[in-house]
Amino acid sequence: MQARVQPLESVIQPISKANGLPNENYIDPIKFQEEIKKVFYPNWFCLGFGKDVPNPGDVAPIDFAGIPLLITRDRDNTIRVFNNVCRHRGMKLVEEPQNIVGVIRCPYHSWCYKLNGDLYATPHVGGAGHNKHAAIERDKTGLFEVRSHVWLDMVFVNLSGDAPDFEQHAAKLFERWHEFKDQKLYHGGDDSTIRLTVNSNWKLPIENTSEYYHLPWVHPGLNSYSRLQDHYYIVESGKYSGTGTMVYNPQLDESGRKFATFPGLSEKWNQAAEYISFYPNIQIGVHKDHLFVIHVTPLSVDQTEERVEIYYADPAMCSDEWADLRNVKKDMWTEVFQEDVFAVEGMQKGRYAPDFDGGKFSPTMDVATHCFHEWVARQLLN
Ligand code: FES
Ligand SMILES: [Fe+2]
Numbered sequence: 001m002q003a004r005v006q007p008l009e010s011v012i013q014p015i016s017k018a019n020g021l022p023n024e025n026y027i028d029p030i031k032f033q034e035e036i037k038k039v040f041y042p043n044w045f046c047l048g049f050g051k052d053v054p055n056p057g058d059v060a061p062i063d064f065a066g067i068p069l070l071i072t073r074d075r076d077n078t079i080r081v082f083n084n085v086c087r088h089r090g091m092k093l094v095e096e097p098q099n100i101v102g103v104i105r106c107p108y109h110s111w112c113y114k115l116n117g118d119l120y121a122t123p124h125v126g127g128a129g130h131n132k133h134a135a136i137e138r139d140k141t142g143l144f145e146v147r148s149h150v151w152l153d154m155v156f157v158n159l160s161g162d163a164p165d166f167e168q169h170a171a172k173l174f175e176r177w178h179e180f181k182d183q184k185l186y187h188g189g190d191d192s193t194i195r196l197t198v199n200s201n202w203k204l205p206i207e208n209t210s211e212y213y214h215l216p217w218v219h220p221g222l223n224s225y226s227r228l229q230d231h232y233y234i235v236e237s238g239k240y241s242g243t244g245t246m247v248y249n250p251q252l253d254e255s256g257r258k259f260a261t262f263p264g265l266s267e268k269w270n271q272a273a274e275y276i277s278f279y280p281n282i283q284i285g286v287h288k289d290h291l292f293v294i295h296v297t298p299l300s301v302d303q304t305e306e307r308v309e310i311y312y313a314d315p316a317m318c319s320d321e322w323a324d325l326r327n328v329k330k331d332m333w334t335e336v337f338q339e340d341v342f343a344v345e346g347m348q349k350g351r352y353a354p355d356f357d358g359g360k361f362s363p364t365m366d367v368a369t370h371c372f373h374e375w376v377a378r379q380l381l382n
Contacts, residue, residue, distance in 0.1 A: 006358045011377035015370045020358030021377060026201040026351040032301035036065045039280050039379045042160045044169050046282045046295055047071065049309055050079055050153040051187045052097070057115065059104065060097040065298045068092050069146060071155055072104075074115045081157050082117055083144040093143075117143035153185055153311065154282065154293060172239050173278060179269065180286050183262050185311035186318050188326045192310040194334050198341055200348035202281065202298035203376065205306055208344050209275065209283045209294060210372055212243045213365040218339050225249075233367050234276060238375055241368035242276035248287055252328045259289035259325065260314035277368070279375050289313060290329065294337075302348060308337065 006022035013019075024031045052060040053073035060071045061084050070084035070093065086093050086106040093106055093113075103112040103120050112121040119138045126133035147158045149166035156166060163169060174181045198205060208214070212231040215223045230247045234240075248271055252258070262269075265288055273287040283294040290312050297305040310330060312318060317326070350356060361370045 008377045008381055011358065011373050012381075015361050015367060016363045018361055018370060018373070020361065020369075021203070021373050022358055023351045023353075023356055025376075025380075026203070026348060027301060029301045032065075032201075032298070034380065035376075036067075036298070038382060039376060040065065040159065042158075042163060042382075043280060043379070044149070044156045044158045044163055044166055045280050046154045046278075046293075047081060047148075047157045048155050048295070049187075049293075050150055050155060051309065052155075053079065055099060057099045057101065058097070059094050059100055059115070061092075061094045062297075067159070069157070070094055070143075072100075072115045072117075078116075079148065079150050079155060080115075080117065081146040081148040081155065083146065085144070086111055087119065087141045087143065088122075113143050117145050119143075152180075152183070152284075152291070152293075153187070153309075154295075170278075172236050173276065176234075176236070176276075177274075177286060179265050180262065180291065183291075183313070185291060186313070186315045188310050188312055188318050188330075191323060191326050191330055194306075194308040194310075194330065194337060196306040196308075196337060196341065197299070198304050198306060198344050199302060200304055200344045201302055201351075202296050202304045203372075204344045204347050205294070205296050205304060205340070206277050206279075206281065206283065207369050207372060208340050208347075210242055210277045210368040211366060212245075213362065214343060218343055219336055222336055234274060235367050235371045237371055238378075240276050240278045241371035242274065242283065243368060244272055244274040246271055248273035250287075250289065250329075252325045257325060259312060259317050259322070259329075261288040262313040277372060279372060292333065306337070308333065 006019055010019040011021055047064055047069060048060060048062050048071055053071050056073055056075045056077060058073045062069050062071060068084035070082045072080050084093050088109055088111050091106055091108040093104060100115060103114055105112045110123050114120050119141045122136055123131050125131060125136055147161050149156045215228060226245050226247050230245055232244045234242045234244055269288045275283060275285045277283045281296040285292045290310055292308055292310045295307045299305055
């Protein structure tokens, strides 16, 4: 049987006529590599978090879709990102997260680098006992740095180095969320991270969290107090899309204790919460009393790691005293995210059906999903 090949142009049609992205973009390893090159390389994407390197001297290796990268926090708290590779023979430099007391030492021939990437030592490079050689110009042989920008603890990178400035890239989102843009965030600690590995292409978790259409059937618990009609869609073509709810009103325990809220929020946020997929690989959820980020890392064409980090508005919320409520919050979100796994993995399985044509979008309920598909298709057509 000959598999159907759906042209990318059909994705960028008006939603009532459009198809979704073709099957091959979910199941073909060659297409996967093409997406890494065309969707991730030229754009800003989220690599990890400042909390991955909490203390000066910390380094955290992150393999993103097979690309070895290294986040470092310098003594002056500057966060940088480098290619995680030694300039000598190309050894992967750092295998495990750690605190560097002196310099980053390559385990192969012990070339050493400062946390700012400068090449610092090259033992015996000019022969036994000679630690310099004219051919090895230290000031030109530092680690390859990757352009990076930290916003609300998310570490964004632009591998190609030539995307517009991050401020410009995020301008529309900053506009919409001006009240959250510069908030100080406090991560809840070990109990405020959720990790999931799903057997699906990286796009499906993003697509799934971009819509609320599935709520009544996949999240009956959530739907009991936050119904379809309480939601709205958010679409900013070419940048982001997602959903909002008008009835966010957390009841965490019987005593009525409530988490501290972010300062300076307008009335809208007394009841509203919004969940935006900021392309390509994160969804950010903002509420008056916490913010979460769902971070999606592609592992292979059909396997994806999801990490959720939950942040609060006040450092007191991160103390032991609030651990019980943090756990209620975490358990609630864990249940929701786990309920989504079968849907995401089921859509992946469906993409091996040779006649599937990318699917039809509901012009009212799939607007945020289509917006994402259209953005991906445009990156691939570039
Ligand atoms: S490969 Fe790193 S010192 Fe040789
Ligand atoms: Fe869901």
